[in-house]
Amino acid sequence: MPRTSKPANLKLIDGRAPGRDSGGRKVNTGPDFKRLPPQAPEWLSDEAAAEWDRVIPELSRLDLVKESDRAALAAYCEAWAVFVEATQTVQREGLTIEARQGTLAHPAVAIARNAGREMRSWAAHFGLTPSTEQALARSGGDDGDEANPFAGSG
Helix, strand or coil, X not given: XXXXXXXXXXXXXXXXXXXXXXXXXXXXXCCCCCCCCCCCCCCCCHHHHHHHHXXXXXXXXXXXXXXXXXXXXXXXXXXXXXXXXXXXXXXXXXXXXXXXXXXXXXXXHHHHHHHHHHHHHHHHCCXXXXXXXXXXXXXXXXCXXXXXXXXXXX
């Protein structure tokens, strides 16, 4: 997975000083978007709406979401809902099906796999998995000498 720049607010949470990240580098906070959580679309499936209600409070608490994140969050939540439905189908019906060609993988296996990939991709934008949270924590922008507190010390 490519490294994604950690959102400024996440960098500042673990920062060493006001306006600095955990490495002492100055944090560029970017545009001053209004950090109001988006409203869930009315058309979300029940499972997607439940996922929305689960993640929005924490993302809002960390000031990581804004109204224009609505589409990305809706896509993440619906991918979760498809993943859940396909996984439940496999649990009920099994990993394989009998067809004229013989025993084949149940179509829900591929659906779950694809939905899982899509879900993880969207989740990475918000740091919603332990691995993407850690990847965001390790990444940093190239701000020249500001990015390296040891620059010029030799």
